[in-house]
Amino acid sequence: MKLLWDRRKLLAGAGGLGLLRTLLPRHAYASYLAEEYGEIYRQIGIRPFINAAGTYTVLTGSIVSPRVRQAMEEASRCFVPLVELQAAVGTRIATMLGIEAAMVTSGAACSIMLATAACVTGKDKEKITRIPDVAGMKSEVIIPKTQRNGFDHAARNVGVRLVEVETIGQVKSAISNNTAMLYWTNIMGWKTKIERREFLEVGKAAGIPVFNDAAAELPPAENLSGIVKEGFDLVAFSGGKGLRGPQSAGLLLGRKNLIEAAQLNGNPNDDAIGRVSKVGKEELMGMLAAVELYLGRDHEADQRTWRSFMESIAKSLRGIESVKTRIYVPGPGEGPGGGHPVPYLKVQWDQAALKLTYQDCSRKLKEGEPSIQVNTGSEGLDLASYNLTPGEERIVGWRLRELLSDSRKA
Numbered sequence: 001m002k003l004l005w006d007r008r009k010l011l012a013g014a015g016g017l018g019l020l021r022t023l024l025p026r027h028a029y030a031s032y033l034a035e036e037y038g039e040i041y042r043q044i045g046i047r048p049f050i051n052a053a054g055t056y057t058v059l060t061g062s063i064v065s066p067r068v069r070q071a072m073e074e075a076s077r078c079f080v081p082l083v084e085l086q087a088a089v090g091t092r093i094a095t096m097l098g099i100e101a102a103m104v105t106s107g108a109a110c111s112i113m114l115a116t117a118a119c120v121t122g123k124d125k126e127k128i129t130r131i132p133d134v135a136g137m138k139s140e141v142i143i144p145k146t147q148r149n150g151f152d153h154a155a156r157n158v159g160v161r162l163v164e165v166e167t168i169g170q171v172k173s174a175i176s177n178n179t180a181m182l183y184w185t186n187i188m189g190w191k192t193k194i195e196r197r198e199f200l201e202v203g204k205a206a207g208i209p210v211f212n213d214a215a216a217e218l219p220p221a222e223n224l225s226g227i228v229k230e231g232f233d234l235v236a237f238s239g240g241k242g243l244r245g246p247q248s249a250g251l252l253l254g255r256k257n258l259i260e261a262a263q264l265n266g267n268p269n270d271d272a273i274g275r276v277s278k279v280g281k282e283e284l285m286g287m288l289a290a291v292e293l294y295l296g297r298d299h300e301a302d303q304r305t306w307r308s309f310m311e312s313i314a315k316s317l318r319g320i321e322s323v324k325t326r327i328y329v330p331g332p333g334e335g336p337g338g339g340h341p342v343p344y345l346k347v348q349w350d351q352a353a354l355k356l357t358y359q360d361c362s363r364k365l366k367e368g369e370p371s372i373q374v375n376t377g378s379e380g381l382d383l384a385s386y387n388l389t390p391g392e393e394r395i396v397g398w399r400l401r402e403l404l405s406d407s408r409k410a
């Protein structure tokens with residue numbers, strides 16, 4: 001690792017700060033990070049940023065662990081039979097999780113689509129090639145109305161009709177010979193009058209597969225195998241969120257015959273709905289490494305580290321007029337992630353007194369060097385801990401301190 005002491009860059013990067021200040025280690029460190037990472041992006045005019053916002057696809061998800069990066073690099077060096085590799089990776093992941101079956105998909109959205117396709121077509125070749133024309137097939141998916149969300153488009157790709165329900169009674173009466181699947185979105189469960197448990201039981205009693213979109217719900221780590229073990233027939237996770245696997249990968253976990261049907265609806269089969277969402281050998285091996293690593297992690301230590309990042313930033317802001325900070329772990333439906341149980345830091349101040357609105361502060365963080373992205377709301381800034389690389393919390397702290405102190409002088 002080289003440390004940069006190039007003053008021209010420091011000055012340019014820090015927005016013309018005095019020479020003395022550029023010599024402070026924090027500026028040197030910020031500059032070092034800005035220089036060391038992301039050069040490949042800068043060459044084409046894209047500026048990397050420090051992610052204190054969270055795992056959002058538009059912000060490129062998460063950063064893969066070095067072991068995952070290495071697995072993908074090694075995997076990229078030679079040819080292998082793809083179908084055999086898919087099966088081997090699926091079997092290994094299922095064994096590690098202690099569940100019947102697993103497959104790597106191109107993301108949780110793809111898992112939603114393949115789960116739906118599997119429930120509609122089973123392993124019937126004619127049906128697999130014909131969807132999204134679902135004439136003569138079970139073509140209804142029952143979904144709680146309060147859980148409708150943009151990602152259900154992935155289910156609708158299959159040609160099914162979503163039947164909205166609001167009570168468990170309505171679930172029971174909506175079930176017919178035409179029902180292919182029951183569709184639950186875990187993070188939205190709190191919005192729904194129906195209990196997850198009873199939704200599952202009604203599906204079981206009717207012999208209809210129950211799917212759970214748990215894309216962003218790691219942590220808690222127990223979810224990874226726990227939701228399948230609870231009885232859900234198919235469960236989706238993102239690979240590029242809490243798992244820190246490849247961004248264009250996900251998991252579909254569950255019952256063997258359904259996973260096999262999902263696989264038949266997927267790549268590399270040409271005449272299949274999932275041919276558009278290819279998963280390469282690099283993603284397959286990357287996901288395997290990510291799951292292995294995740295199972296071996298000390299999740300409590302992760303939580304402590306993330307909390308320490310938030311404490312460090314809060315400490316940097318101590319003593320600034322009107323500034324209040326609060327570390328919190330969102331409950332169901334709370335926080336920018338809608339209930340992601342990891343430490344966040346809320347930062348609030350008197351916008352009039354400091355002559356700085358939350359929006360302007362957020363914009364300045366983003367436009368500065370290094371660029372920093374946070375969540376901005378009417379009640380302050382919400383900083384997410386879990387996408388920060390150690391050291392970055394210092395930069396976020398000093399940059400925020402700088403903005404909040406400078407604005408007062410203006």
Ligand SMILES: *Cc1c(COP(=O)(O)O)cnc(C)c1O
Nearest residue numbers: 107108109151215216238239250
């Ligand atoms: C992120 C997310 C998805 C999509 O996940 P990808 O892995 O990006 O395809 C689907 N459902 C929910 C609830 C999500 O949060």
